[in-house]
Amino acid sequence: xxxLKFIVIIxxxxxxxxxxxxxxxxxxxxxxIQRVYEQVAGVVEDVVVATDDERIYNAVEAFGGRxxxxxxxxxxxxxxxxxxxxKQGEEFDVVINVQGDExxxxxxQLKAIMACFEDEATDIATLVKPFTxxxxxxALENPNSPKVVLDKQSRAIYxxxxxIPYLRxxxxxQWLKTQTYYKxxxxxxxxxxxxxxxxxxxxxxLELAESLEQLRWLENGYKIGVxxxxxxxxxxxxxxxxxxxxxxxxxxxx
Numbered sequence: 001x002x003x004l005k006f007i008v009i010i011x012x013x014x015x016x017x018x019x020x021x022x023x024x025x026x027x028x029x030x031x032x033i034q035r036v037y038e039q040v041a042g043v044v045e046d047v048v049v050a051t052d053d054e055r056i057y058n059a060v061e062a063f064g065g066r067x068x069x070x071x072x073x074x075x076x077x078x079x080x081x082x083x084x085x086x087k088q089g090e091e092f093d094v095v096i097n098v099q100g101d102e103x104x105x106x107x108x109q110l111k112a113i114m115a116c117f118e119d120e121a122t123d124i125a126t127l128v129k130p131f132t133x134x135x136x137x138x139a140l141e142n143p144n145s146p147k148v149v150l151d152k153q154s155r156a157i158y159x160x161x162x163x164i165p166y167l168r169x170x171x172x173x174q175w176l177k178t179q180t181y182y183k184x185x186x187x188x189x190x191x192x193x194x195x196x197x198x199x200x201x202x203x204x205x206l207e208l209a210e211s212l213e214q215l216r217w218l219e220n221g222y223k224i225g226v227x228x229x230x231x232x233x234x235x236x237x238x239x240x241x242x243x244x245x246x247x248x249x250x251x252x253x254x
Contacts, residue, residue, distance in 0.1 A: 012051045019237060027236075109185070126156070182228075
């Protein structure tokens with residue numbers, strides 16, 4: 001079997017509600033989008049930023065990165081990835097969608113998601129991190145941190161904002177000691193033909209119920225392979241998160 005050809009596409013919008021201009025925010029003296037780009041370029045040769053803003057476009061060109069302009073009307077990063085992919089002028093087997101606000105994405109995480117495609121049945125791949133007892137029950141029950149259950153082949157069975165599985169007959173305080181729970185890490189990879197297909201799917205009942213896009217794919221029969229990572233990354237949604245990321249960066253460099 002010939003090696004698969006991967007491309008990383010990083011969707012980057014300027015108009016974030018909670019943090020406008022986030023991709024250009026400086027982290028350790030570099031724009032955040034540059035830090036994300038450099039992290040993934042250490043693993044995958046082909047990397048491109050997909051943006052709808054000239055300021056981001058110019059910033060990526062300034063540090064020597066590849067970038068394409070895309071429509072400002074996309075409803076999701078997945079749609080933006082598909083447009084950017086179509087503009088590449090060459091074909092790839094797998095498209096990895098890396099969020100532009102994950103400057104600490106680890107090489108091991110990228111390799112774990114790429115390894116999912118060694119199984120020819122994998123249509124889409126994503127990552128999870130096991131919850132630990134130290135995380136505590138509040139982290140497990142946080143609806144902003146989706147949970148995933150896996151089958152024996154490490155494929156996703158279901159994603160939920162609720163705690164799954166529910167342990168009947170076990171005190172909630174004992175759940176993390178009794179069961180391995182998986183926290184979803186929002187990074188995705190798609191076989192190129194699957195990426196084209198999923199962008200044309202209508203929203204599904206489970207997706208609307210939980211507000212989780214990946215349930216649309218499961219409801220339509222796509223097989224989602226899951227890589228397991230023990231790396232804790234620092235995603236950045238607000239200016240306060242950026243301050244925490246600065247502290248995390250200094251700790252890494254000390």
